[in-house]
Amino acid sequence: MKYKLGDFVRFVDEKMEGFVTRIIDDQMIGVTGEDDFEIPVLASKVTSVHGYEPAGSKKSAVADEKPIDLARFEKKGIYIGVVTDAKAQSVVHFYLVNATSFQLLTTLSTAKQQVFKGEFAGVVPPQSTEMIYSAQLADLQLWPEFTFQVLYSTKQNIEQPAPLVVKEKFKAKDFSGTKKQVPLLNQAGWLIRLDEPEMVIDAQKLKESFFKPAEEKIVIAKPVSEVDLHIEKLRDDYQFLQSSEMLSIQLAHFHKALDAAIVHQLPDVTFIHGAGNGTLRNELHKLLGKHPKVQTFMDARKEKFGYGATKVLLK
Known part of the structure; x- marks a missing residue:
């Protein structure tokens, strides 16, 4: 299948165009036009219209690494940002957001019913984003399990963290909260953190926790009628x-x-x-x-x- 979700296509035999909003199978796709009505069509009956790309989808060339003051070297901050397509609102795009100072050698693979597929492999430069996957939000229950793997790289005198491997099976609750501004992408979306921030232990709070009762009564406010x-x-x-x-x-x-x-x-x-x-x-x-x-x-x-x-x- 040469088309992917969010591609802008034009019908070969009709004066119609729209965005790919569903991959039905190896032969069929769903195309949504200005009327927001999705039309199933053979992939051979449409052609790509060049010039439209989702924001942030252009691949960044890996430039020579510039030295950074070690005091300002960011070791944490790897996220998945999920944003809706600006033109095809039923489609969401997944971005690897690298807010660290490392270059990240990143792969994404999916697994569903013993079918495994490599979806993305590439280098994400420091302080940048890369689109790595697209999906229909309405089909969330049918999404596969995602495996994100990240290797850290830098030429500077910094100890590199152990490789990061995160398996994630997304649920509706992951996308029920308020959208946030996705770092570096400057779009509103859902943010999932892959690396955990370093834990700072508050000695006073730790001491207080020893004196809390084992069970605290949960107070539920009385609802209106x-x-x-x-x-x-x-x-x-x-x-x-x-x-x-x-x-x-x-x-x-x-x-x-x-x-x-x-x-x-x-x-x-x-x-x-x-x-x-x-x-x-x-x-x-x-x-x-x-x-x-x-x-x-x-x-x-x-x-x-x-x-x-x-x-x-x-x-």
Whole structure:
């Protein structure tokens, strides 16, 4: 397959163009145009349109290493930055972010159902980034296991750390948090650290920990009787989130509020989910139908909410 996610292509037989947003198999790809509708097409029926490249995707030439004052030599700071494609929002790109002063000899391989594949191998210069992988965020549950391997290199009089090997099977929770500014890339995205910062032991805190009780009571705040699950009420950056991210955040808030209502023995609680396309409402009803502490549930006050809220009666 000569195409990869995020490539800009034009149809051979039609006046259409768009971005590759799915690799279906060795012969078929999915192409999304300006209408955000994905069209499956034979790879032989499209051609590359040169000139578009995701930000940061150009490979950096490895320059001669410049001497650095040893006092300012950065030994830590290796991350994976995951950012959405500027044109194809359903596609995310993985960047190796090297905030250290070492040159990093880096490889990425994937494994899924005993199928192994080398995805990237190259040198990432100090204080630079390199795009190493692309994927469909909506297919997160189908992603393979990732293995990142890093060797450190420098010509300066610095002891080089042991090789870094990190295996990672990403889950939805890894992408449910607020996006952060990815160092060196200057884009908002999710940041996963591969090397751990050096641990500094605070002697006073260590001493205090010996005198803490073995178990500390967890205090759960009493919830309100009506819980609004509209995403704009839960996150300020909702306009940058994918549908799957929004649903994950809304369900997490629902579970937290329901658990609090049960702990405080409330007789009932109402969840305002909106009508929309019914996805969130259906997910809530499925979860409520299986919950041992739920007596029953129903549409709440149709004159006020229509079909946009569910009232839950607790046992």
